[in-house]
Amino acid sequence: MYKLSSVAWPLIQAEELAALLGEGRAPVVLDVTVLLAPARFDGDYRPESGAAGWREAHVPDSRHVDLLAALSDTGRTLHFSRPPVGRLVEELAELGIGSGSDVVLYDQGSMTWASRVWWLLRSVGVDARVLDGGFARWRALDLPIATGDDAPVRPPAAPLHVTAYRPAWADRVDVTAIVEGRAPGTLVCALAPAQFSGAEKTRYSRRGHIPGSRNLSAKSLLDATGRLRSVDELRVLAAAELSDSESPVVLYCGGGISACLSALGLVVAGRDDIRIYDGSLEEWTADPALPLVTLPGGEL
Template sequence: MQPVIQARELAALLGGHDAPVLLDVTVVLAPARFDGDYRPESGASLWRDAHLPGSRHVDLLTTLSDTASALHFTRPAPDRLAADLGALGIGPGSSVVVYDQGGATWAARVWWLLRGVGIDARILDGGLVRWMSLGLPVETGEPSSRVPVDVPVSALTDRGLWVDRVEVTDIVAGRAPGTLVCALAPTQFTGADATRYSRRGHIPGSRNLSAKTVVDDRGLLRSRDELVALAASALGDADEPLVVYCGGGISACLTALGFVVAGHDAVQVYDGSIEEWSADPSLPMVTTAGGDA
């Protein structure tokens, strides 16, 4: 199944027996004003103002994330994930469409999370912005009730789409194959801009393919040919697997989507990303000047 669905295609499904579960996963994350400035806010109020008919807002600050972790938005343990999905009425046989306000990063994050355990999920191309630009109907107000389902942990199949710090360290040290790809904007990659995290820059040996380049100025995913060209430009003859990271494992999922659509099969995401890596002073980071940070 294609990882994205177009607005009119989705509109034709709503109300029918094949209607998917619709999740608005918007989070508001302001740009960093200074190093360490991290201010995520729930997108629930935006959802109440306007949302796709029948959709529910998922607050990623508390749901589908590990709230016990010192890091933001890391994926939950299997039992917590199963419980969260069950409460949303999502089981292994469910069809899910995720969307956000239009940037696609948060939608890509939840798509990657669901894909990683074998659940059929797609991203609404262009999100709510595209939907409303086409004059398609929206609702306001509070969510309707949803019947929970029982999701056994054993029903969630780990497809190996995530890596941890140890695996990234092995790639950096040359002990394991793979290519690191940073999904941050070029000025964040080089360390020129302020960061939300402990230190500026990128992990040594990384390539750069900003998540912002994967979508066009309307928030729509670029064509497969465009994504193939972007991937080729960023990767050259790089070895797989491709391990994508960003600041906190969110934008990385959008760049990972671009690689998947471009035809790359061996793609993984470093969930801890720069937030985890930069917090350990023993781990090197590279800035614009090429020195350690």
């Protein structure tokens, strides 16, 4: 299901953001970096705040948001789950984000964390933009860099009035219904092929993928500069896996983060029937009764 999107363009180039900052028309710029080391063994999950790296170097006038403590549901055992919508609105207001706010998100990695927050904000009606190529692209262009503390918060011009999330998310019940053939939908794993097959160590309880899933690696949607591929390239990649897909397309990964980068790529390509399985494999693999599939060369 492809059509021209009616939402705001979800990307901003580094040069464009630098021009806005230089003209004194700065949007709300948030660094949402989280550090997540590769698994040394199955179940090795070690997220760390990116605040220290932000203080050493960041886009001028930006603030760091620690997703370990904000814009996530810290009351759940699952990491980085979306928070109750009322709390999200309150936290956004504290960051200067309200109705009509111009928001730019970036991270110091491969755009996955920025994409996660972009999807979260999109699901409550805030059309944020992701810095294409992230901070790496900013530095590669030798654009101005700041150090030190947060920029002052500018109160939003208008409050954000939201009482519920848009239908942008899927849960375990939804995914189970698709697996069992009781509901329409196409499951797509955004992890790398070796993680999809089960060949690589996983941060979660068990290796493999949810039965019936297709594989569209989030990282495959980026070019050599770390930016999203062109619209035409994204459509070709999506068509290779999704040309005969049944709607909705439910994206998942390990913890609902990389899946949002895949969502970003698909939205840019014109796809509009996307859901994110928020619990992803962290939730699915924790229940030994739920099935997983490994491919030849993978391991249980």
